[in-house]
Amino acid sequence: RQIRSRFIDEVDSGVVRTETGATITQKADRFSLDESSSPKKSTSATSIEYDWETPVSGKTYKSASGSTIEYDLQDGDDPFQVGVIVEHAKFGPGKIISRTGLGMDAKVVVFFKSRGQKKLMLKAAPLQVIG
Numbered sequence: 235r236q237i238r239s240r241f242i243d244e245v246d247s248g249v250v251r252t253e254t255g256a257t258i259t260q261k262a263d264r265f266s267l268d269e270s271s272s273p274k275k276s277t278s279a280t281s282i283e284y285d286w287e288t289p290v291s292g293k294t295y296k297s298a299s300g301s302t303i304e305y306d307l308q309d310g311d312d313p314f315q316v317g318v319i320v321e322h323a324k325f326g327p328g329k330i331i332s333r334t335g336l337g338m339d340a341k342v343v344v345f346f347k348s349r350g351q352k353k354l355m356l357k358a359a360p361l362q363v364i365g
Contacts, residue, residue, distance in 0.1 A: 319365035325349045
């Protein structure tokens with residue numbers, strides 16, 4: 235059993251997303267998951283509904299540097315897999331040695347010969363697959 239962090243009561247439940255997709259409700263002394271919500275669909279505060287099972291293609295992302303990154307990928311077509319050689323604008327060539335998360339929200343650990351091991355977010359890192 236894990237002990238709940240004291241600061242959790244201060245976090246707005248509207249910005250928290252669980253791994254199962256359940257919403258979080260706050261009570262005076264308790265922290266609970268609302269299991270009645272479906273993990274397949276989520277409605278945000280702006281009433282935009284998203285079907286988590288439908289793949290998104292042609293999605294455009296903005297990187298931290300402001301350049302546009304556009305992906306049109308099907309399931310299994312993600313080029314940023316473990317073992318892939320990538321080029322970073324600042325760190326040079328490197329090899330992806332681990333990955334967590336999905337899509338552009340994923341984080342990768344890349345080993346660069348010149349800079350060592352770096353943990354990068356795909357949506358912010360200027361990475362390009364070179365091999």
